[in-house]
Amino acid sequence: MPADVALMWGLRDERRRGPKPSLTAEDITRAAIELADAEGLGAVSMARVAERLGNSTMALYRHVKSKDELLVLMTDAALERPEPLPEGVDWRTGLTFWAAGVLTAVRKHRWYASLPISGPPAGPNNLAWFDSALGALAGTGLTEEAKVGVVMGLMTYVQGEIRLSLDLAAGFTDNPEAFSRYGATLARVVDPRQLPALARVLEAGVFDENISFDESSDADFDFGLQLYLDGLSAFITRVTGEQ
Structure with a gap:
């Protein structure tokens, strides 16, 4: 061992x-x-x-x-054991509950996101979270191999989003002006002939408002999570024929 x-x-x-x-x-x-x-x-x-x-x-x-x-x-x-999944929920509700639980657990220890990741989950608490997410997929008809791939992809998203949000929140605290002037800064350097897609974003006014980062806000996290789950829904339909 x-x-x-x-x-x-x-x-x-x-x-x-x-x-x-x-x-x-x-x-x-x-x-x-x-x-x-x-x-x-x-x-x-x-x-x-x-x-x-x-x-x-x-x-x-x-x-x-x-x-x-x-x-x-x-x-x-530091990653406390997960709460049991609610009884009788579908896979999407279960994975949403699971992801919210990971977010809550990590926020109790801000430093957790800075720990090095040296391999797949192997400790008792981490394996309990792994098992919980796999359990949410029990009724999907996916193979066990596919379930593992789905959960590992979800872990990558959740952990990555947590790390990014904490880093950005710290950067905003240290230098809020860099964020508030982001749109104006880009407008001076983005050439539509070289960066046409980004130029269209600027023209649409996406960065006109001041940008701020609040690590307690879940809006960006939820948006990305639902995109991942939408893709998973399409995958389940494609390989099993089930919704």
């Missing part, structure tokens, strides 16, 4: 002689999440987490061998 998977599932063999240790990997992960919530992901280090726990750094290394391992644990632990 891969070392990171064993770590997330608590399956790594850590048998030692002597009394049972008072510190656990779960304690370390919880303290790291609290530190990241308070000060950001950049504040997380083995030394700072040890300080928060009132332990030596070496005491942490007995359970978590590196900061990279700690980030792996945080990646799974």
Whole structure:
């Protein structure tokens, strides 16, 4: 079993002689999440987490061998288990509920979107979300392979949109003028002969109003989600003949 998977599932063999240790990997992960919530992901280090726990750094290394391992644990632990899908809903309602749940879970920990993604879901919490989305597709008639492809594509959209919205919101906070003058800036540099499609957008006045970004607004997220689900609806009809 891969070392990171064993770590997330608590399956790594850590048998030692002597009394049972008072510190656990779960304690370390919880303290790291609290530190990241308070000060950001950049504040997380083995030394700072040890300080928060009132332990030596070496005491942490007995359970978590590196900061990279700690980030792996945080990646799974911070994403709380999903709420059960509502009974009797269709696949579209189920996936919309699921996506909203991911959005809510990640917003509890702003730093989550900055965590590196090193592979497919493998921890207990991440697999619970994977299973929930797959379950929403149970009545579609899709093959199991197709269901996996659909869910992985949806994960890519949801995670990508969350990361983008948080980055843009931070950029807007740092430099709102760059956003408010975006349309005027483009109007000075966009040549219709070279960028005709973008020129038509400007001519339509799409960027005339001030642009702002609010990470708590779900309008853009919902728009993209419904586009994805519209495409999925067409796919299900094409391969199964069902609506």
